[in-house]
Amino acid sequence: xxxxxxxxxxxxxxxxxxxxxxxxFYRLAEHLVVGVSLGFGFVYSFQQIFIPFCWNxxxxxxxxxxxxxxxxxMWWPRFIPKWAWLxxxxxxxxxxxxxxxxxxxxxxxxxLVQVQHTMLNFAGTxxxxxxxxxxxxNQIVIFIGVFSVLIYFYFSKPHKGALGHISKIGIxxxxxxxxxxxxxxxxxxxxxxxxxxQFIITDWLQIVH
Amino acid sequence: xxxxxxxxxxxxxxxxxxxxxxxxxxxVQTINDEILNYFRVLSFFALPLGIVSxxxxxxxKIRRKAQHWQYSIILILTIFFMIVTGFVFGTxxxxxxxANYGWNTIFMFMFQQVQIPIESxxxxxxxxxxSTAAYxxxxxxxxxxxxxxxxxxxxxxxQVSVGQMIPIIGDYIxxxxxxxxSNPNMAAKRGILLGVALGMLGxxxxxxxxxxxxxxxxx
Amino acid sequence: MLAVDKPNDKGDQINVMWPxxxxxxxxxxxxxFQKNKSKENLLIENLADKISGKEKDDNILYYDLxxxxxxxxxxxxxxxxxxxxxxxxxxxxxxxxxxxxxEGYKKMLREQPTYKxxxxxxxxxxxxxxxxxxxxxxxxxxxxxxxxxxxxxMMVITASLFYFIRKAKSDASLYIxxxxxxxxxxxxxxxxxxxxxxxxxxxxxxSIADIATIAGLNILAGVAKKAxxxxxxxxxxxxxxxxxxxxxxxxxxxxxEVGRPDAYKEQSVFFVSPSQxxxxxxxxxxxxxxxxxxxxxxxxxxxxxLILTEKGNEEGCIQIAGSDAETQLPFFITTCDFxxxxxxxxxxxxxxxxxxxxxxxxxxxxxxxxxxxxxxILGTLLTTLAELLTYPALxxxxxxxxxx
Numbered sequence: 001x002x003x004x005x006x007x008x009x010x011x012x013x014x015x016x017x018x019x020x021x022x023x024x025f026y027r028l029a030e031h032l033v034v035g036v037s038l039g040f041g042f043v044y045s046f047q048q049i050f051i052p053f054c055w056n057x058x059x060x061x062x063x064x065x066x067x068x069x070x071x072x073x074m075w076w077p078r079f080i081p082k083w084a085w086l087x088x089x090x091x092x093x094x095x096x097x098x099x100x101x102x103x104x105x106x107x108x109x110x111x112l113v114q115v116q117h118t119m120l121n122f123a124g125t126x127x128x129x130x131x132x133x134x135x136x137x138n139q140i141v142i143f144i145g146v147f148s149v150l151i152y153f154y155f156s157k158p159h160k161g162a163l164g165h166i167s168k169i170g171i172x173x174x175x176x177x178x179x180x181x182x183x184x185x186x187x188x189x190x191x192x193x194x195x196x197x198q199f200i201i202t203d204w205l206q207i208v209h
Numbered sequence: 210x211x212x213x214x215x216x217x218x219x220x221x222x223x224x225x226x227x228x229x230x231x232x233x234x235x236x237v238q239t240i241n242d243e244i245l246n247y248f249r250v251l252s253f254f255a256l257p258l259g260i261v262s263x264x265x266x267x268x269x270k271i272r273r274k275a276q277h278w279q280y281s282i283i284l285i286l287t288i289f290f291m292i293v294t295g296f297v298f299g300t301x302x303x304x305x306x307x308a309n310y311g312w313n314t315i316f317m318f319m320f321q322q323v324q325i326p327i328e329s330x331x332x333x334x335x336x337x338x339x340s341t342a343a344y345x346x347x348x349x350x351x352x353x354x355x356x357x358x359x360x361x362x363x364x365x366x367x368q369v370s371v372g373q374m375i376p377i378i379g380d381y382i383x384x385x386x387x388x389x390x391s392n393p394n395m396a397a398k399r400g401i402l403l404g405v406a407l408g409m410l411g412x413x414x415x416x417x418x419x420x421x422x423x424x425x426x427x428x
Numbered sequence: 429m430l431a432v433d434k435p436n437d438k439g440d441q442i443n444v445m446w447p448x449x450x451x452x453x454x455x456x457x458x459x460x461f462q463k464n465k466s467k468e469n470l471l472i473e474n475l476a477d478k479i480s481g482k483e484k485d486d487n488i489l490y491y492d493l494x495x496x497x498x499x500x501x502x503x504x505x506x507x508x509x510x511x512x513x514x515x516x517x518x519x520x521x522x523x524x525x526x527x528x529x530x531e532g533y534k535k536m537l538r539e540q541p542t543y544k545x546x547x548x549x550x551x552x553x554x555x556x557x558x559x560x561x562x563x564x565x566x567x568x569x570x571x572x573x574x575x576x577x578x579x580x581x582m583m584v585i586t587a588s589l590f591y592f593i594r595k596a597k598s599d600a601s602l603y604i605x606x607x608x609x610x611x612x613x614x615x616x617x618x619x620x621x622x623x624x625x626x627x628x629x630x631x632x633x634x635s636i637a638d639i640a641t642i643a644g645l646n647i648l649a650g651v652a653k654k655a656x657x658x659x660x661x662x663x664x665x666x667x668x669x670x671x672x673x674x675x676x677x678x679x680x681x682x683x684x685e686v687g688r689p690d691a692y693k694e695q696s697v698f699f700v701s702p703s704q705x706x707x708x709x710x711x712x713x714x715x716x717x718x719x720x721x722x723x724x725x726x727x728x729x730x731x732x733x734l735i736l737t738e739k740g741n742e743e744g745c746i747q748i749a750g751s752d753a754e755t756q757l758p759f760f761i762t763t764c765d766f767x768x769x770x771x772x773x774x775x776x777x778x779x780x781x782x783x784x785x786x787x788x789x790x791x792x793x794x795x796x797x798x799x800x801x802x803x804x805i806l807g808t809l810l811t812t813l814a815e816l817l818t819y820p821a822l823x824x825x826x827x828x829x830x831x832x
Contacts, residue, residue, distance in 0.1 A: 004318070008326035015330040015709070019337060022716035027277060030713040031284040033327040036319050037706035038263060039291020043300060043316070045256055045702075054250045068247035072254025078673055079261070087673050088215040088425055090251055094670060095424060096219035097248070098637040099413035100226025106413075107578045107585075108830060110406035114399050115800055116829035119807025123815040138392050143808060145396020146403070150801055153404040153771045155604045156794040170400065174769065175353045177397030178758035179360025180389050182346075185755070186339055186365045193336035196329060227582075231575055234568035235438035235522070236533065252670045259669035259699035266698045277717065328705035331712075335731060338738040339759075345741075346762040357758070398754055401770040403800060405752040407585075407793045408774025409639040414589055416642065420785050421777065423649035424642070424674050425681075 009204035012196055118146050145173040216419045223417030260288070291319060360389055431518075431545045431564035439568025440522060442543060445515040449488050449549040449556055487511075487551055494546040498563055511549075518543065520566060541566040577828055584799065588792040596788030604790050609748055609766035610779045613724075616746050617654040620721035626661035627651065628720040630711065630736065631675060632727020632751070633667045633704060640752050641671060643774045644727030645678055647750065650780030651724060652682035656691060664697040665714060667707045672699050708732045712739045725749040725764070726773060729756045737763040750776060 011032070014025040057065045071090050077083035120143050126135040151163060152170030159167045201207050229241045267281035294316040346358050366372030367386025373379045415421035434441040461469040493506040493516060506518065520541055542565040549556035596602055620627045629651055631644035648664065655662040664679065666672050676697045683692035700710040712735060715723070723740045725733065725747070733749075733756040740747045741763055749760035750768030760767045768776055771793070778786035807826050814822035 004322045008322045011323060011326050012330045015327055015334070018712070018716075019334065022713065027280050027713065028283065029327050030709045031280040032287055033324055033331075033703075033706045034263075034701045034710045035284040035287025036291055036324045037328075037701045037703035038260065039288045039295065040316075040320050040324060041702040042256060042260060042288075042292055043295030045253060047300060049249050049253045053246050054253070065247070065250060068250040069254065072251045075255045075258055075673055078258065078676065085211045087677070088211065089218065090255075091424060091674050091677065092215035092218040093222055094248065094251065094636055095416055095642070095674075096222025097226045097244070099219075099416045099639070099642070100223030101230065102637070102639055103227050103410060103413050103582060104230035104575060104578055106406050106409050107581050108575060109832075110402050110409075111800065112577055112581060112829050113832055114403055114406075115803050115807070116826060116831060118399060118804045119811050119826045119829070121815050122808065122812040124812075138388075141392045142396040142399075143804075145393055146400045146804065147801060149397055149400025150403060150797055153400070154794055154797060155607075155775060155790050157603075158605045171353060172356055173393055173397040173400070175356040176360045176389060177394045177401075177754075178761055179357035179362075180364045180394040181361075181755055182343075182357065182758040182762070183361035183364030183366075183386075184368065184390070185758075186343075186361075187368050189333075189335040189339045192329070192333040196333045199326075231572055231579060232570055233436055233438045233572045234570050235440060236568065237570075238438045239533070255669045255673060258672055259666075259702070262672060262695075262697075262699040266695050269695055324703065324706065327709065328703065331705040331709050331735065332731065334735055338734045341738055341741075342734060342759055342762045349762075354762075357762070361758075401752070401754050401757075404771030404797070405774070407796050407800075408643070408752070408771040410582075410585055410796075411589065411789050411793045412639050412643055412646075412774050414586060415786070415789055418589075420593065420789065421646060423646050423678055423681075423777070423781075425677070 005204040009200055012200060118143065144169065149173055212425060215425055216422070219419060220417055223413070263288070291316065294319070360394075364389060429545065429547055429559045429561040431543065431561035433564055433567045434517065436569050436572045436574050439566050440520050440541075442518045442545075442564045442566055443515065444493065444518055444545050444561065446491065446493075446547045446559065448511075448514050449491075488549045488556075489552060490550040492548045492550060494548075496544045496546070498542040498544060508550075518545070574830060577830065585792070585796050588795045588799075589789055592788035592792040592795070593785050594788075596784040596791070600784045602784065602787050602791055604775075604779070604787055607768065607772055607775070607779060609750065609768045609772070610776055612746075612748060612766050613651060613780065614654065616722040616724075616748060617651065617658055617660060619746060620655075621658040621660045623721045625719055625721035626663055627655055627722045627724070628663045628665075628711075628715065628718075628740075628745075629724040630665065630726070631671065632725075632729055633707065633732065634728035635668045636670050636674060638728050640728040640773065641668070643752075643777065644750070645671070645675060646777030647724070647726045647773075647780060648675060649678045649682055650777065652679040653686055656683040656686045656688050659688075659691060662696050663714065663718065663720065665700045665707070665711050666698065667700060667702060667704070669699055669702065672697065704730065704732060708735050711736060715739050715743050715745070719743055720745055723747045725751070725760065726768070726776075727751065729753050729760075731756075734759040734763065 011029050014029040017023055018026040054065050054069055071093065074086045074089050077086045120139040122136055122139055122143075124135065124139070125132045148166050148170035150170075152159075152167040152174070154163070154167070157163055225244075229237055229244075232238075264285065267285055269275075270278045270281045271285075294314070298314045298316055300314065300316055343358070343361070346354050346361075363382060364386045366375070367383045372382045372386075375382065412421065416424075429444075429446045431442055431444045433439075434443050459471055460473045462472050464470050488511040490511060491509045491513070493509065494503060495506055495518060496503045506516070509516065542563050544563045545561040546558050547560075548558045592602075617627060629648055631648055632638070632641050634641050636642065652662060662679065664675055666675060676694065679697050680689070680692050680694075683689055701707045714720075715736075716739070720740075720743070723737075723745045725736060726749070729736075729751050730753070733751070733753070737747055737749065737760060747764040748766045748768075749764040750773035751757055751760060752770050752773055754770070757767065757769055761769075775790050775793070778790050807829075810822045810825050814820055
């Protein structure tokens, strides 16, 4: 176990050395991780994708999987300039299908549902209790926010005059939102560092138990 | 043959993709799932391109004796080492000699003691970079940067118990932080989301209709 | 008892509801016995005096639900439910689970998945009478009515796109306001050329199924063309191997479009690693050693965004980012020189290419945006009025839209 932890621990220190500057230790760790992850990814994809979705069905007599397999082979002539255009077929198939596939869900989840949630009730009461005045105030804050941010993304007219003022409010909202996300993330990132330090101190070097 | 047929494929594929989302019937949904499986197979065949690509970059470096070319040898050897050990010793085959060390095969050892620690350490670099990023925002001194900084400070303090120890305002910080998260922050997110959705729809439709075809090469 | 086909589904579910059983029972006598060792029943307590003749609510403990497949005639026990549960969504096994899908589908059609449901209440004292439902058939629908508004919205969006594309064909002078980040692309490429240092372009870390990746690749097309014109080396490291051939195709044709197909190097668009932070390690190392003058980050990013951009800052690169990942935008904004926020990323390819058709599509998106704002204002107005006038019918407009 100590050997394993020593390897992991040294590699951890190698990566941290990068904070100072690029150096042979980091370069070693970098090339190792790229190589390992690529090899791992290949074997893993082979076992998790090729075997269950291509090889097994084929062995069970479902020859229909030959269709995607043959189209998939069309990626390969990329290296022969004369035949390189063949790879446009799988590209076109992938781009076309996934573009279409995303459309209805984008409309449903990212537009219609969001529009529904923004049809606010300026005379309502909070379903969770609390002061009605505050609830209505919050509803107005949200309404102005969504409206002004959408205006900020309006490209057809220069942001001058009234449009300029509204889009300015939109920018403020965006900055508050980004700030909130920023602040919300900080603690999580620091705990990552604490996790690594814990590994070095407790698991590897066993200074503290 | 080189442009027209791909454009027809895009159009037909796109329309099929759309239609399938509106038909819940099991017959269609089964075909849909089957197509998604087909795409898994189709994509898998592009994986060797990735490997060849990285091999080309690094054999090139070795041949040119470019700066730090020695590391390219390590990288190439590691790739093959992983692929060979993965296929020969298996990804989960149990090896009693190695089991005492908490791992089963040399393949999994490489994953757990090389890839995982390096990757999680890379991830943890964020703890340093998030502070330099905060410093950058602090230095920017524009009105927008100040708004961002204040909002992030309030939300950050709202998350830790230290925030509540600040005299007078301490008790209010979690309240204000929550208010920011669920009101102006949510409004901004929703505005972004609506805009992004329109952008995505525009891009998808342009691709399906063959207006946007940079990916096929415009020439 | 009610059993009805679940609407708008693929045809493998039935909604079953039963009324709660509330019966008054009259208890005449109640005696409690215990078996002794020789298995004789011994009376321990006689409660007859205390409760006999009184009426009380029976305590229902459980419901037992059964179903009968009218196709095969098979009776099945479904489950036992706590007394407060009075509905259940019954689901049959998917024919996809069968080995031969076509056979499974035929079998399902043959067996006619029509079911009759039976419910029985259980109290500590007795089993209630069995109630049965009318037969219900599991039927798949050929159109999801819950998505009808989505269909209409899609038609509106497509129509607006067609309208503006037609308009753009006849009128090439459609106005769109300049975006700060995009004007800088030219300068940024020029700067790299002056310094004799390369350009780094990351089209996000997501797959091609993510439209943000496609948007990033469209911008790559423009950047690659500029790089080819100025003869500035370009690095495009990739995480997704399906994106690889597409990105190569884009960069290659950008070079041949400006008449320099020979200058294109296949190795400039390369794969790094499918694993997120291994990719970051590789790209961060690349920045440290190749010293790009300009970094572009366009597409979908996760936590790695800040590592990439801060590394870029350390190396003194000019950085232009664009993403629709709202969780990463704060980091791009604080660490990059210019950031395309959300929709701006998608609009960018129109700006760069100045193709009138693409500009027309932005106009169409703006029209859709006004439409959305209109819907929000109208919906808010009607909802508020419905509350003020206590006239709930005004909520109809809001109710047209899906909640989730």
